[in-house]
Amino acid sequence: MIDVADVLAGDARGLARALTVVERGGPEAEELLGALRGRLGGARTVGITGAPGVGKSTLAQALGIALIGAGARVAVLAVDPSSPFSGGALLGDRVRMPDFLERGGVVRSMATRGALGGLAVATSDALDVLDAAGFDWVLVETVGVGQDEVEIAGEVETVVLVMVAGLGDDVQAAKAGVMEIADVFAVNKADRPGAEGQIAAIEGALAMAPAASWRPPVIRTSATTGEGVAQLAAAIADHQRFLEGPGLREEARRRRARRRVERLVAALVRERIGGPERAAFALVLEEVGRGALDPYAAARRLVKGLCGEDG
Structure with a gap:
């Protein structure tokens, strides 16, 4: 049985055991989540999504380090492809984001196990555990973007869509409706040829979109050099402040509950x-x-x- 006090105190071993329990599911997971239910609501949640190869992990690490530098406790849920043989995540918790881990960040890999949308079934439960454990920010990095992989918008408060020039995925993303779920755009690997054109294309698409109360900003980033990471963190913070408007955060919570x-x-x-x-x-x-x-x-x-x- 998981000691709830260990989870609430942010104890590393207790937290790891709790995340294993909710990923496995079953009566023990339900009992644990029930015990944590009254301790939720403090964490801010951000989805990092985009096509394979756009640098989501590197950007999530850079963003996490920036948030830690501002005094926050930060965790990353990295949703990995499943091994077809074991069902487990192909990437372990310790092989990714070493600089983030050295600064006290927490990384948890979760296997998709065939889930649509690139999100593990237990993602919502893991978010609750990390929320109850006192993390200020939880970043959810998804597998990729496709026709069915827009589910991240139903799990987090702020969605960052990461794109790069030259992959040809911008057109596919637009066709899939993925651009519609983005609260912030990050054009990563900004030193690549065509980055400015990519930014202009996104801004042009946004200009033709119906008027909305929130207009997604387009941030030029380079996770390897650090360019634009502070601006990205600021844009996310701006969206979080926007959600403090009348009824907006409550509506987001209802949407997540329904999903x-x-x-x-x-x-x-x-x-x-x-x-x-x-x-x-x-x-x-x-x-x-x-x-x-x-x-x-x-x-x-x-x-x-x-x-x-x-x-």
């Missing part, structure tokens, strides 16, 4: 059809496969069966 419940329901359904309902699921799939039942009717039958039982 979290939806994710838990989906996880419970997967658990049931992969366990107690495996045989019934297989029979329905067989009917669909031979054309005796259409997929919509099959889905309705399965949902009716699941909802018709207690538990």
